[in-house]
Amino acid sequence: MGKFPLYECDANKNVSCAKTYCxxxxxxxxxxxxxxxxxxxxxKGKEIVRYAxxxxxxxxxxxLFNSGLI
Numbered sequence: 923m924g925k926f927p928l929y930e931c932d933a934n935k936n937v938s939c940a941k942t943y944c945x946x947x948x949x950x951x952x953x954x955x956x957x958x959x960x961x962x963x964x965x966k967g968k969e970i971v972r973y974a975x976x977x978x979x980x981x982x983x984x985x986l987f988n989s990g991l992i
Contacts, residue, residue, distance in 0.1 A: 925973040928954040929961030936960035 931954055933939070933946040939960075943950030954972065955961065961969035974982075 925975060926956075926979060927958075927971050928956060928974050929958055930970040930972070931955040931960055932962045 931939075931944075931946070931952070933941060933944055936955055936957070938957075939955070941947045943952040945951055945953040958969055961971070964970050
């Protein structure tokens with residue numbers, strides 16, 4: 923299994939997100955994006971990245987689907 927990059931989301935940049943489940947704007951838990959262009963930037967000007975396993979991503983997708991958010 924591989925690792926997939928996920929970025930800490932800058933909700934203000936992420937114009938394609940409905941922010942239904944957003945930690946920063948709303949009452950959800952989501953704080954990540956798969957899009958590098960919507961990533962928060964650290965003090966060195968680099969995107970803040972985390973990595974998720976395929977299993978982690980599948981669990982999150984199932985949780986979102988079951989909650990009716992996707």
